[in-house]
Amino acid sequence: MIVASLVEFAVVLRLVLGADTFRRRWRAVVVVSVVVVVLGMLFGRYGALIGLPWWLYYPVPALVTVVLPPIIFRLRPARTAVYLLLALLSAPLIHAVFAFFLGWDEYLPFVPIPSLAGLLA
Numbered sequence: 616m617i618v619a620s621l622v623e624f625a626v627v628l629r630l631v632l633g634a635d636t637f638r639r640r641w642r643a644v645v646v647v648s649v650v651v652v653v654l655g656m657l658f659g660r661y662g663a664l665i666g667l668p669w670w671l672y673y674p675v676p677a678l679v680t681v682v683l684p685p686i687i688f689r690l691r692p693a694r695t696a697v698y699l700l701l702a703l704l705s706a707p708l709i710h711a712v713f714a715f716f717l718g719w720d721e722y723l724p725f726v727p728i729p730s731l732a733g734l735l736a
Contacts, residue, residue: 620652631698651680
């Protein structure tokens with residue numbers, strides 16, 4: 616899930632930043648991707664496991680996702696709007712794909728998505 620999310624996030628950044636900026640700022644892309652995706656997913660997962668309240672382990676990674684890239688890459692308002700739209704669409708999309716094809720529904724537990732295996736059984 617982390618690898619797929621990293622790829623998806625990199626695609627979003629590539630679309631928003633453009634090829635030249637994406638290549639030129641590849642180190643920042645890697646750092647921001649690790650912070651947003653890897654640390655965000657680990658914080659959400661282990662925050663739930665250690666008993667943090669949901670209002671902490673859901674919004675903190677979401678806020679980092681929304682705030683960090685526009686600041687780090689100094690996105691103009693139009694690019695920020697595109698980034699926010701793609702970021703908001705990409706999270707449920709990847710959750711739906713994993714829930715449907717692999718039955719992994721714990722990442723978006725409040726949206727019931729039937730699995731392909733369950734539908735075929």
